[in-house]
Amino acid sequence: MSSSRATLIQVAERAGVSLASTSRALHGTGASPAMVERVRAAAAELGYSPDATGRSLRMKRTFQVAFAVADIGNPVYVEMLTAIHEVLAPHGYRVVVMSTGQTVASTVDLVRSLGSGFVDGLVVSPLRTDDTLVEAIRQAPVPVVVIGRPLDGIDSVSTDSAAGIGLAVAHLLEIGRRRLGFVNGPLDTTPGAARQRGFDAATADPAFAGEHAETERADDFTVTAGLEAGRRLLARGGLDAVVAANDLLAIGVIRAAGELGLTVPGDLAVTGMDDTEIGKVFRPGLTSVSLGSAERGRLAALLVLDRVGDGAEPVQQAAVGPHLVVRESTAVASKEKSAR
Amino acid sequence: MSSSRATLIQVAERAGVSLASTSRALHGTGASPAMVERVRAAAAELGYSPDATGRSLRMKRTFQVAFAVADIGNPVYVEMLTAIHEVLAPHGYRVVVMSTGQTVASTVDLVRSLGSGFVDGLVVSPLRTDDTLVEAIRQAPVPVVVIGRPLDGIDSVSTDSAAGIGLAVAHLLEIGRRRLGFVNGPLDTTPGAARQRGFDAATADPAFAGEHAETERADDFTVTAGLEAGRRLLARGGLDAVVAANDLLAIGVIRAAGELGLTVPGDLAVTGMDDTEIGKVFRPGLTSVSLGSAERGRLAALLVLDRVGDGAEPVQQAAVGPHLVVRESTAVASKEKSAR
DNA sequence: CATCACCCCGGAAACGTTTCCAGGATGATC
DNA sequence: GATCATCCTGGAAACGTTTCCGGGGTGATG
Structure with missing residues (x-):
């Protein structure tokens, strides 16, 4: 003491x-x-x-940055958190974990609470966005970096998940699949909307040439929801591939396929998205579209670090491109092993 | 602004x-x-x-609690973090994520840094423990709750992972397995040591009656390390079950079994530990010893909350009992499905 | 020898809040 | 009608730190 x-x-x-x-x-x-x-x-x-508090009061800096997401348990956000922490800690900054809640209103409340000045900056990945949220972020008393959809006049690190879905569809066509199902999460979320747009665009493309495509919506971006949506989708029959909006959904779909006696990738090829650890170790190894979660976290942390240092630079909008990681779940020959 | x-x-x-x-x-x-x-x-x-800083200075309370572990990416710690956050947030406390580093020395540094008073309390789960660490925690200027091995005069939330390994061994014997391998992590870590002790004790028990038992040590508690250790262990042949010290190690072992053409659970039954989400969704569903990660996090948060409120209660040592969750990876009949 | 520049130190203010203390007003009781 | 308790308010201190500002000393230069 x-x-x-x-x-x-x-x-x-x-x-x-x-x-x-x-x-x-x-x-x-x-x-x-x-x-x-x-x-x-x-x-x-x-x-x-x-004493950190005395120093903070005088210097008007807390040496803390908040990271806020809806669900800290989601592997994607864990990767971001880890990356953010790795960037910030060496600079003497602490990371405060916060929850945005599920609704826009609670996210707005969170941003407004920054007025208390317990933190020098915020990295937030909002599930749902809104004009009020955009306005709240603009008015925020500390720098805010958004991971997600780029917003006017706000620093952001984005990725093109719609194009990412396109990569998955193109890959499935390439390996000869013609009848695609799409398991998406809630459409009123930013990622849900973007990925639906991506699937619709990809299947409307001339390259797709009017092959079969249908969408099933899961209640959430979780394995359980994916399992249920997968059951509904596969029960209707006639598909040879499923694009899932998420690794977790993809795993749910594969379980549903197993229940119906369908083999993966033999009867059904499945792709996920986010390229999470869980997909890597899954059997069969999950083909997934990487959106560079760790990299996005890293960039967001660097951005917020710049901001808290200096003052008014122009708005920064970084982007990380999606890329496909092919594993067993879409293997052409079933004897293929996962790379690496 | x-x-x-x-x-x-x-x-x-x-x-x-x-x-x-x-x-x-x-x-x-x-x-x-x-x-x-x-x-x-x-x-x-x-x-x-x-202003949070002004208030903190005057009240001598920051309304922040730190959670420190070696590796934030580990699913076990993520579960703890989530539980801790869920307990603390409604009480107006923020959670600061910190890293203990891999060594005892860095953990000691972390505990000493609490002297800066940026936080009202700490929940820490040290990978390695030491007299200097125990002393540092005793001297710490704010309440510290340890998740892990109970230490003299220090609040802790523990679990009996040794007994947990015993549950796994008993279960394997019960389903008729007789030749057991054990894949453990580094022995100089607290969990590694405890789990080795548990395996040694279980296989020295009369009930085990001199059946075959051997240990292979992985470099780390990760899937990759488990894969490598699994290869070494299984290459020697003659086993019909493997106890892994960890779900991640278990998954690595199952992958190694796959490489060698062994079916799970047919040729080889495998058990994990921690009952993580990743084990639940894995195929085959992983039989695992739950150590109540979320519950331990919850209790630790409640303990620290008590401490920051009042002053000097007696030392509190809570414990969460291990229990076995049986899934496909040790199923007797291969057609069995995982329960929920 | 005087002037100047430079370096280093001490006094004091400021950051924003909570809380102790004393005083004034009001209402109630005898 | 006087005393007392009660309630509410304002002044002021305190939490621990950084930094502005002025002054004194030293060395160098003219």
Whole structure:
């Protein structure tokens, strides 16, 4: 209990110098070597460690950045969190985990709460977006970086998940699949809407040439919801491939296929999206469209770091391109092993 | 930018009352209804939101709790984090994510850094423990709750993972397996040591009656390390079951079995530990010993919440019992489906 | 020898909030 | 009608730090 009690004033008294000199000797500049030595010694004897709150109040910086998502358990967000933490920690910044909640309103509340100044910046990946949210972010008292859809006048790190779905469809066509199902999550979410757009565009393309395509919507971006949606979709029969909007949904679909006695990839090829760890270790290894979750997190952290440092640069809009990672779940020959 | 600028002093001036009354009207007690109304109105007009730093400095409370683990990406820790967040957020506490690093020394540094007072409490799950760490935690200026091995005089939430391994071994014997392999992680970690102890004890038990048992050690508690250790172990042949110290290791072992043409559970039964989401959705569904990760996180959060509220209660040592969740990877008849 | 520049130190203010303390007004009780 | 308790309000201090500002000392230069 003793170590936290020592204050800068006590260090100053112990060293027999002024408060100002003590502060300068420890952190700032403009102190003579003798002074530094003297103060350091006194600080060490007392086990002094500077109080973060006092410093924050004076400097108007908390050295904290918030990361907010709807569901911290989602593997994609975990990857982002890890990447953000890895970038920020070496710069002396702490990461505060927050929840946006499921609704736009709760996300707006979160952004407004930044007015309390407990954090120097925010990285947020909103599930649903809205004019009120955009406005709240614009008015936010600290820098905000959005991971997701780029918004006017707001720093963002985005990816083209619609094009990503296109990659999956093209890959399935290439390996000879012709009758595609699409299992998507809720359409009123940003990713849900984008991926639907991607699927519709890909299947409307001349290259697709009027082959069969149908969509089934899951209640959520989870394995369970994917299982249920997969059952409904596959029960109707006649498909030779399924594009899932998500790795978790894809795994649900594969389980549904198993229930119906369909083999993957033999009877049914399945693709996921996000290229999560869980898809990598799954059997069969899941072909998935990587959206660079870790990279997006990394870029967002760098952006927010820039912002909290300087002031008003132009709006930054970074993007990470999707790319396809082929594994067993869409293998042409069933004896193929996963790369790597 | 305007919302953060409004300070309590400005609200006071606007309302035409003193600073003290303003503060009381907003948060404290002992203000007349008229005063409350008046101040509320002024605060609303100015879009005032109280400054967290100023409040923290005065109240000597940050309303923040840190959660520190070696690897935030590990599903077990993600479950804990989620549970902790769910407990703390409704009480107005924020969660700061930190990394203990891999070594004891870095964990000690982390605990010492609490002296800066940026957080009211800490929940930590150290991979490796040490006298210096125990001492550092005892000296810590804020309440610390350890998730892991119970330590003298320190609040902790533990589980008996050794007994958990015993459950797995008993289960395998029960379904008729006689030649067991054990894939463990590094022995110098707390969980590694405990689980080795559990396996050694279980196979030394009379009930085991001198059946075959051998151990292979993985470099880490990951799928990749499990795959490599599984290859080494299974290459030697002669086993009909493998106990893995971890779900991730178990999945690696199952992949190794697949490479060698062994079916699971037909040729080889495999058990994991931690009962993670990834094991639930894996094919075959992974039989696993649950250590109640979410529950441990929940209890730890409640403990730290108690501590930051009051002062000196007696040391609290909570425990969560292990229990076995049987799924396909140890099914007796191969046609069995996983329960829910 | 005087002037100047430079470097280093100490005093003091400021960041925004909560809370202690004392005083004034009001209502109730005797 | 006087005393007392009660309730509410305002002034002021305090939390721990950084930084502005002025002054004194030292060395160098004219």
